[in-house]
Amino acid sequence: MNTVTKLGVFAAGLAVVFGGAHAVGQTQEDDLPRRYADYSAEPEEHAEAGGHAHEGSAEPAGHVPGGLQISQDGYRLRPVTTTLKPGERHDFSFHVLGPDGEPVTAYQVAHEKKLHLIVAPRDLGGFQHLHPELAPDGTWTTPLTLPEPGTYRMYADFAAEGGPALTLGADLTAQGDFRPDPFPETSRTSEVDGYTVTLQGEMNPGQPSPLSITVSKDGEPVGDLEPYLGAQGHLVALRAGDLAYLHVHPMSGMTGVVFMAEVPREGGSYRLFFDFKHGGEVRTASFTLAG
Ligand SMILES: [Cu+2]
Secondary structure, three states: OOHHHHHOOOOOOEEEEEOOOOOOOOOOOOOOOHHHOOOOOOHHHHHHHHOOOOOOOOOOOOOOOEOOOOEEOOEEEEEOOOEEOOOOEEEEEEEEEOOOOOEOOOEOOEOOEOEEEEEEEOOOOOOEEEOOEEOOOOOEEEEEEOOOOEEEEEEEEEEEOOOOEEEEEEEEEEOOOOOOOOOOOOEOEEEEOOEEEEEEEOOOOOOEOOEEEEEEEOOEEOOOOEOEOOEEOEEEEEEOOOOOEEEEEEOOOOOOOOOOOEOOOOOOEEEEEEEEEEOOEEEEEEEEEEO
């Protein structure tokens, strides 16, 4: 029995897959929506989504990570505004345009939401995970504050009804004197509001890689994390340098000790952001791993 189990600490199996480009042509109601389907799934499923060849390895050849493109597979992300005043709360709106050029109004639910919006500054010194409201005309709106001047990346992680799972990205700017922070050094422990969160495992390039997370407070393991987005936490990984987006989530049906990550074959450094809920509040821990 490993340390995690022995301590009875929260531990979640985490599968890392790049959003999009490997969707399955059907809607699933279970805990593993098609966007998170493992690369080991039926090869024809990948071919259907993006025409990528499958080499029998963890990652389809020619696979492009999520979050790098503003349009893909006929869908286009269209922010209503891209320039915000720093430190000021805005009602930020955007559309996802479908293959017909019209705003998409019907979405599939994944992790309890129709769309997940992530916003991070380009130096990866911060992270916001938002759930905008969808108006009947297809307009997504959420309160958004860009805390400091700089350039930010927004990610819309969604699957339109009948469409592929995608993560589209666009840049947002907050005017002013931008003072980027250096990329944080490798770090597996994060302190947030008195919680100590620790990440175990490696981002092994091109290989299924185990990851697990433990949360403790005042030296005691936290064994009663609350469900958040249908799981015991939510993890996003952003690649240093280009801010490619990986979606990471607990493995369904795993009981604490089997964890899996699908990491792109090229080496890179990643900033990981783990949202967890305890005492009715969602907090974010962050880590840096090299792969
Ligand atoms: Cu979300």
